[in-house]
Amino acid sequence: MALKVKTKIDDHEVHDQEEEGTPVSxxxxxxxxxxxxxSLYAVLEFQVPVNDLPTSLIQEVFLPINPRFSCIxxxxxxxxxxxxxxxxNVYDHFFDPQFPEGLSPxxxxxxxxxxxxxxxxxxxxQSKPLWQIHKFRYPTRNGxxxxxxxxxHSLGDGYxxxxxxxxxxxxxxxxxxPLTLPSRQSSSTKAKKPNVSLLKSAAQFSYTVMxxxxxxxxxxxxxxxxxxxxxxxxxxxxxxxxxPLAITTMAFRLDHIKKIxxxxxxxxxxxxxxxxxxxxxxxxxxxxxKSSSANSTSLGxxxxxxxxxxxxxxxxxxxxxxxxxxxxxxxLHLPMPKLTDPRNSLDFVFQTHQTIKRLRNNYAAFxxxxxxxxxxxxxxxxxxxxxxxxxxxxxxxxxxxxxGPIEQMALANNPINxxxxxxxxxxxxxxxxxxxxxxxxxxxxxxxxxxxxPNKVKAFIQKAYDDIFEAAILSGC
Numbered sequence: 423m424a425l426k427v428k429t430k431i432d433d434h435e436v437h438d439q440e441e442e443g444t445p446v447s448x449x450x451x452x453x454x455x456x457x458x459x460x461s462l463y464a465v466l467e468f469q470v471p472v473n474d475l476p477t478s479l480i481q482e483v484f485l486p487i488n489p490r491f492s493c494i495x496x497x498x499x500x501x502x503x504x505x506x507x508x509x510x511n512v513y514d515h516f517f518d519p520q521f522p523e524g525l526s527p528x529x530x531x532x533x534x535x536x537x538x539x540x541x542x543x544x545x546x547x548q549s550k551p552l553w554q555i556h557k558f559r560y561p562t563r564n565g566x567x568x569x570x571x572x573x574x575h576s577l578g579d580g581y582x583x584x585x586x587x588x589x590x591x592x593x594x595x596x597x598x599x600p601l602t603l604p605s606r607q608s609s610s611t612k613a614k615k616p617n618v619s620l621l622k623s624a625a626q627f628s629y630t631v632m633x634x635x636x637x638x639x640x641x642x643x644x645x646x647x648x649x650x651x652x653x654x655x656x657x658x659x660x661x662x663x664x665x666p667l668a669i670t671t672m673a674f675r676l677d678h679i680k681k682i683x684x685x686x687x688x689x690x691x692x693x694x695x696x697x698x699x700x701x702x703x704x705x706x707x708x709x710x711x712k713s714s715s716a717n718s719t720s721l722g723x724x725x726x727x728x729x730x731x732x733x734x735x736x737x738x739x740x741x742x743x744x745x746x747x748x749x750x751x752x753x754l755h756l757p758m759p760k761l762t763d764p765r766n767s768l769d770f771v772f773q774t775h776q777t778i779k780r781l782r783n784n785y786a787a788f789x790x791x792x793x794x795x796x797x798x799x800x801x802x803x804x805x806x807x808x809x810x811x812x813x814x815x816x817x818x819x820x821x822x823x824x825x826g827p828i829e830q831m832a833l834a835n836n837p838i839n840x841x842x843x844x845x846x847x848x849x850x851x852x853x854x855x856x857x858x859x860x861x862x863x864x865x866x867x868x869x870x871x872x873x874x875x876p877n878k879v880k881a882f883i884q885k886a887y888d889d890i891f892e893a894a895i896l897s898g899c
Contacts, residue, residue, distance in 0.1 A: 467565030696771035701883030717766035
């Protein structure tokens with residue numbers, strides 16, 4: 423049955439804009455073109471079987487969250503991409519795949535990940551709203567059943583789509599209470615900044631300008647002629663984004679990670695990015711010894727909002743919202759340190775910390791955004807998408823991270839055991855997604871099938887993390 427669902431947005435101006443056709447944001451255009459088409463996947467692992475979850479939840483809970491979920495992307499008479507409201511047939515977006523009965527949870531988990539890889543190779547129909555929900559009714563190692571939410575990246579970034587998911591969910595212990603998120607404040611920023619002299623401020627500003635120009639220049643080169651070496655994690659073949667993915671996940675205790683951050687005075691992101699880069703470098707060396715010194719780069723994602731926690735979708739959709747809906751991120755180019763001495767595991771954390779701190783505090787991301795805006799006006803969205811495509815293709819991997827609730831969530835009183843996410847459509851052979859939930863940090867490794875062994879990568883990342891933990895905690899660093 424086709425149905426048109428009205429949104430629960432109080433702001434009439436937003437609703438009127440949707441009826442007229444709201445222009446697609448520049449980043450939304452770049453992420454849905456003939457050159458780039460990215461999808462995000464959020465997997466909810468339930469404590470109880472999901473067989474009886476009614477499809478009416480999509481109609482009553484999910485669709486009303488945001489008008490974008492009832493829109494398709496079109497070109498108007500002036501070739502400007504806009505969101506056009508349409509009627510939504512829920513059953514065009516809901517899937518319930520069938521698998522053999524009687525398999526073990528480990529075998530069903532392999533089925534689940536193979537299924538995600540399969541649907542990742544199937545483009546979302548542009549004639550329908552750009553999302554899907556898949557029910558996986560079989561038990562895995564971490565749940566009695568799963569829901570897979572698939573969103574086209576043009577709908578919004580991870581922050582927006584996580585906000586949408588949280589709007590569907592409640593606290594499992596008390597639905598009347600709001601879900602809360604961990605503090606984003608790091609051990610390195612808790613201390614009060616001392617007053618600095620005018621001369622020192624001028625020197626710091628000059629340094630920021632210089633590093634901004636250098637980092638901006640490198641970013642431009644990486645979107646054109648400068649690319650990483652070919653290694654066991656970076657294929658020389660074209661069309662990597664159209665190849666099947668091999669997926670696995672791993673988990674880390676947040677209280678353990680926080681011990682490292684306290685001792686080293688860095689962030690959780692610094693520790694985990696450093697551990698991932700060290701583990702990946704170890705994997706590269708194990709596969710091909712000379713790749714331990716290869717030039718390799720990771721892309722990190724910088725959320726350009728001033729984040730103080732997730733807002734409700736209705737707040738994000740308001741005009742001049744402080745944390746607006748949409749795609750608001752920039753790439754951070756993180757050179758992978760060389761593996762000169764495996765005993766110096768903390769070097770990967772400290773180098774990552776310094777690079778991220780410099781890139782967050784300078785203007786390179788702003789300058790890159792301005793260049794993309796100019797390119798959009800002069801050359802159009804397709805040409806600008808090519809710059810974005812080259813930025814990803816010329817690097818070796820992408821690491822993205824999100825924060826999730828401290829408390830256990832539930833959907834229609836069905837408790838959620840676990841939560842993880844991944845992406846598809848990137849012209850890279852390796853991506854890692856991180857998300858926190860109820861005291862655990864979950865990492866999802868998605869690798870090009872046949873080129874990279876994700877379980878071997880996982881083992882090396884675990885070893886790298888253990889080495890960092892030992893160096894930071896047990897040695898009294």
